Amino acid sequence: MKSGLRRRYQKLSINNEYRKYFPYKEYRHGQLEAIREITEIITLKEHLILRAPSGFGKTITVLTATLPTLERESDSKLVWLCRTNRENNRVIEELKKIDNIPDNINAIVIEARAKLCIKDVDRELKKDHEAFSILCSEMKKQGKCEYYNKLIIESIKLPQICGVKELREVCEKSDVCPYEVAKKGVPNARLIIANYNYILMPQILKTLNTKLDNSILVVDEAHNLPEIATEIEMEKITLRGLNETSSEMMREGIEEYKWIIDEIIKIIEKGEEDKVVDKIYLKNILEEKCGSLSQLASILIGIGNNVRRRIARNGGKPVSHIHHLGRFLMKLHETLGRDEYVLFSGNGEMWIECFDPSNIIKRVYKMFKATISMSGTINENYGELVGLESYKYREVNYLEKRNILSILVPNVTTDYEMRKPEMYQKICEYISIVAENINTGIGVFTASYEVLEGILNAGIRNIRKPIYIENRNDSPKLNEWKIEEYKRMAKTGGAVYVGVCGGRASEGEDFPGSEMDIALLVGIPFPEPSIRMQKRNEYYEKRFGENGILYSYILSAIWKASQAAGRVIRGPEDKGAIVYLDERYRRYIKLLPEWLKPRKVIKEPEQLKEELTLFFT
C-alpha cells in the first residue's frame, strides 16, 4: 500500500558543497544535517552513533560526507564494515551512482578466501574457512594452484570501483585468484569494504597489510557488532571432539598427553546441567601435571599445526583435534583473571564464553581517527556498551507520522511465568483477526522458537490465508524459498509469514511495497532464564551497577525487536503498522526508535481490526 502523501524531501542548494558526491536530485529530510554532522565528526576526530530508519539513505549519506576527506587527504582511507556480503554489495552499488569519483579514490571489496576461490575444491571443505585457508597455503607453497602461479607473472588492473562481481570478471578472464588479487589491491585501496571479522580478528587484520591511523571507520548495521565479536571470542570443546582428540593422539604417538582429556572429561561428565567451572581450578589441575598451562597449550598447537599441514600436503581436509584442544587451553590461559570470560560446562560440552566484547571493539575503534556506527535500531547506550569514552549520538527521521501506525496491546505477554495455553490463545485471536481481515503482507515475529511453538499449538495454522512458518531446522535454501513464496502471495491477496526475532526474515531481508505492511511482535526476544544469563547479569551489574541488565540483555532484545518491526517501512512512500503484543514493551518505549514508539493502546481484537482497516483504507 503506497501513501499518496507528500514526500519529505529537501531541495538541494545549488552551491551545496556536497553536490559533487550526492547523486540524487533532492535530500531526504535530515540527510543534509547528517552529512554535515559526519563531516564535523571527521574534522574533530570523534565517534558518531547514527540511528536512522530504513530507506533514509544511510549509505549515500556517509559516502557523501566522507569522500571529500579521502579526496583531500591522500593518506586517509575509509574502511566500511558490514555483516553480510549482500550489504558489502550495496555500498558498491551506491558508489557506482556517483559520477566523476576523483581519480585518487578507488574502492575494493574483500571477502573470505573460500568465497572468492575459483579453484575446483570440495564445496564442503570450503565451508570450513580455517581448514580451507591451510589447504590453500599448502597448495600455493607446492605450486599446485594454477590461479596463484599465474598471478606471479600477471599484473592485474582492477576497475576503480571494484565489487566482487567486477573482481571475479577480471580475474576469471586472466585465470588468476580473485582473493589474492583483492588482497594485493587492499593496501592501495582508499575505500575498503569488508565483513566485521576482517577487523575483529587480529590475524586477518594483519593480512590487510594497510595503515589505518588517518582513516575513518564505518560500521554498518552496528547493532550486530557486539554479538558477532562475542561469537568470535567463544572457544568450545565437546565430548565427541575429545574422543577424536584421543584417537589423534594415539595416531601421532603422543599418548602421554591423554591425561588432559581425562581430566576435562571428568569435569564435563559431572552432571548434564550447564554449570560454571572455576578457570583457576582447571588451570591448577592441569599445571599440577605439566607445570605451565601456556606451554602445554603451545605444544599442542604446534603438534596440531604439523598434523594440519601434513593432511593439507596430501590434499585432505586439514583439521586437527589436538590443535583445537591446544587453542582452547590457550584461551583459558589468556582469559585467566578476566571476569568477562566465563568457563562453563554442561550437556557434553565445555566452553569459554565472552560476556563483554567491549575491549575488542574499543581496540578496533581506537585504530581510526574517526568512526561512524550506524543502524536503524541502536540508541546512545551503544557507545557505553562497546566501551567508548566519548561519542556523539544522533537520531534522524524522514518518515511522516501519519504513514505509521504503532499499537501496543497491553493485555497479553509472553513473560516466562505467563506462558500458558490460554495466553497463546488470546495472542492468536489478535493475529487471526488481523490476518483474516486485512489483505496484505503480514509478518508475525515471535520472541523465540518456544513462543512460536506456543502460537502453533494455539492453532495459528488455521488462519484462512497462505501462511509460511519458519522452522529452526530449515536449511538456508528452504528458508529463502519460504520468504520468496510468502512475498509472491503477499502481493496477490495477502499472506502471513511467521518467524522469530533475530531470524533471517526479521533482519536483512527487504519487503518493499505491500510485501509486509503489518508486523505483529509476539513478546520481547529476551533470552531464556539460565545459569549463563544469571552470570552474565552479575557481570554487567558489576560493570554498570543498577543499569546492569539493560546492558546485559535488554538492549539487544529491543534492538532485535525493532529490526523486526522495521520490516514494514523500506522507503518514504511506504505505509506500515506495528503491533506490539506484549504489555512489557511499555517499560522500554524510550529505547525504541522515535518512529516505532507505540502511539495507541488497544485491548480488544475487534478494535485492532477496526484501527488497522481504517489506517489502510
Ligand code: SF4
Ligand atoms: S590461491 Fe586462490 S584460487 Fe588458489 S586455492 Fe587459494 S584461494 Fe583458491
